[in-house]
Amino acid sequence: MNIGAAAKASGLPVKTVRYYDEIDLVSPNRNGNGYRAYSADDVHKLRFLQRARRLGFTIVECRHLLSLYEDKSRASAEVRALAVTRIAEIDARIEELQSLRDSLTTLVSTCRGDDRPDCPILDDLAGGGACHEGARDS
Amino acid sequence: MNIGAAAKASGLPVKTVRYYDEIDLVSPNRNGNGYRAYSADDVHKLRFLQRARRLGFTIVECRHLLSLYEDKSRASAEVRALAVTRIAEIDARIEELQSLRDSLTTLVSTCRGDDRPDCPILDDLAGGGACHEGARDS
DNA sequence: ATAAAGGGTCCGGCTACTGGAAGGTCAAGC
DNA sequence: GCTTGACCTTCCAGTAGCCGGACCCTTTAT
Numbered sequence: 001m002n003i004g005a006a007a008k009a010s011g012l013p014v015k016t017v018r019y020y021d022e023i024d025l026v027s028p029n030r031n032g033n034g035y036r037a038y039s040a041d042d043v044h045k046l047r048f049l050q051r052a053r054r055l056g057f058t059i060v061e062c063r064h065l066l067s068l069y070e071d072k073s074r075a076s077a078e079v080r081a082l083a084v085t086r087i088a089e090i091d092a093r094i095e096e097l098q099s100l101r102d103s104l105t106t107l108v109s110t111c112r113g114d115d116r117p118d119c120p121i122l123d124d125l126a127g128g129g130a131c132h133e134g135a136r137d138s
Numbered sequence: 139m140n141i142g143a144a145a146k147a148s149g150l151p152v153k154t155v156r157y158y159d160e161i162d163l164v165s166p167n168r169n170g171n172g173y174r175a176y177s178a179d180d181v182h183k184l185r186f187l188q189r190a191r192r193l194g195f196t197i198v199e200c201r202h203l204l205s206l207y208e209d210k211s212r213a214s215a216e217v218r219a220l221a222v223t224r225i226a227e228i229d230a231r232i233e234e235l236q237s238l239r240d241s242l243t244t245l246v247s248t249c250r251g252d253d254r255p256d257c258p259i260l261d262d263l264a265g266g267g268a269c270h271e272g273a274r275d276s
Numbered sequence: 277a278t279a280a281a282g283g284g285t286c287c288g289g290c291t292a293c294t295g296g297a298a299g300g301t302c303a304a305g306c
Numbered sequence: 307g308c309t310t311g312a313c314c315t316t317c318c319a320g321t322a323g324c325c326g327g328a329c330c331c332t333t334t335a336t
Contacts, residue, residue, distance in 0.1 A: 002313075002314075003313090003314075004312095004313065004314085013293090013294085014313095014314095015293070015294060015295080016292080016293065016294090018315095019292075019293060019294090023292095033300085033301060033302085033314080033315090034300085034301090034314080034315060034316095035301085035313090035314055035315080036314085036315095044264065047264075048263050048264050051262075051263045052263050053292090055238060055241060055242060055263075056235075056238045056242075058291080058292090059291075059292065065260065065263065068257075068260065069260045069263070069264060072255055074255060075252065075253040075254065075255065076249055076250060076251055076252060076253075076254060076255065076256060076257035076258075076259075076260075077251045077252055077253060079249065079251075079257045079259050079260055080246055080249045080250075080251035080257070080259065081251070083242050083245060083246045083249075083259055084246060086242055087239055087242050087243060087246065090235050090238055090239045090242070091239070093235055094232055094235050094236065094239070097194075097228050097231055097232050097235070098232065100193055100194045100228055101225055101228045101229065101232070103193060104193060104194075104221050104224055104225050104228070105225060107221060108218055108221045108222060108225065111214055111217065111218045111221075112214060112218075113214055113215045113217075113218035113219070114213065114214060114215055116213065116214060117210060117212060117213065117214065118214060119206075119214035119217045119218070121214075121217050121218065121221055122203065122206065122207045122214075122217055124189075125186050125189045125190050125193075125203065125207070140282075140283070141282090141283070141284095142281095142282065142283080151324085151325085152282095152283095153324070153325060153326085154323080154324065154325090156284090157323070157324060157325095161323095171283080171284090171331085171332060171333085172283080172284060172285095172331090172332090173282090173283055173284075173332085173333095174283085174284090191323090196322080196323095197322075197323070198322095
């Protein structure tokens with residue numbers, strides 16, 4: 001199976017599949033002409049990677065998951081731990097974004113948004129609003 | 139004011155301040171010895187950037203905000219529009235993360251997470267779980 | 277005089293790819 | 307046999323926003 005077909009079967013772009021070979025994530029054999037020859041197992045791994053990436057796992061985590069997947073005797077606890085960690089990271093990121101959103105929303109609500117030049121958003125960015133910190137050097 | 143002091147006053151790392159010079163975001167004059175000489179206005183801009191970046195504006199947006207800030211006659215509507223766009227982006231990102239979180243949570247809840255090898259998380263990644271999509275090529 | 281602290285440039289690396297150029301290979305059609 | 311076009315190869319550069327480090331110079335304090 002050439003790279004084009006493998007890409008199609010796994011739902012990944014050709015460039016990405018080639019990249020995964022380059023970083024030794026899925027490295028197929030080569031044909032006589034130098035073409036990558038993807039086995040059914042390779043394609044299976046690519047599909048695995050596509051799903052894991054879509055779930056937000058990093059490449060490093062994917063590598064880990066893949067090795068866990070290959071290791072038929074590993075404990076499911078290890079995989080679960082990885083997933084739980086991911087969830088915690090996602091939660092943290094969501095909270096961070098919520099906080100950003102709140103700040104921006106507050107700013108926007110104070111800005112008339114008309115054609116006049118005074119804008120509380122810029123004022124806040126410039127001065128930091130309530131907290132006016134020092135730096136009184138000239 | 140040398141770069142170190144400017145960095146401290148703006149709350150940015152020295153490397154970042156130098157980078158902002160490199161990309162012509164805040165480019166101070168130079169002293170006779172080649173050192174960057176930050177004016178009060180430069181530092182003001184750096185602080186502006188620090189806040190805007192913390193709010194998640196990209197460098198391109200920051201450049202835009204900065205030029206709006208410098209332009210005393212611009213309409214506040216333009217700034218407001220930028221902020222509103224940012225909020226929409228944040229909302230989209232939050233939703234995306236929520237959906238990821240949901241998927242992972244579902245997977246984790248089905249996994250015992252003990253020392254036995256069978257793991258629904260990996261099974262799902264491998265096979266796609268409920269939705270078994272085609273790719274019936276051998 | 278010397279040593280530490282702080283400046284300067286330049287290069288490489290990080291994530292996870294993506295786009296493009298230059299060239300080899302293969303199957304089909306004429 | 308020859309051409310065309312799709313497909314494959316490698317390599318290089320770029321994306322965002324810096325960070326770390328090498329190597330060298332200047333300033334300041336002792």
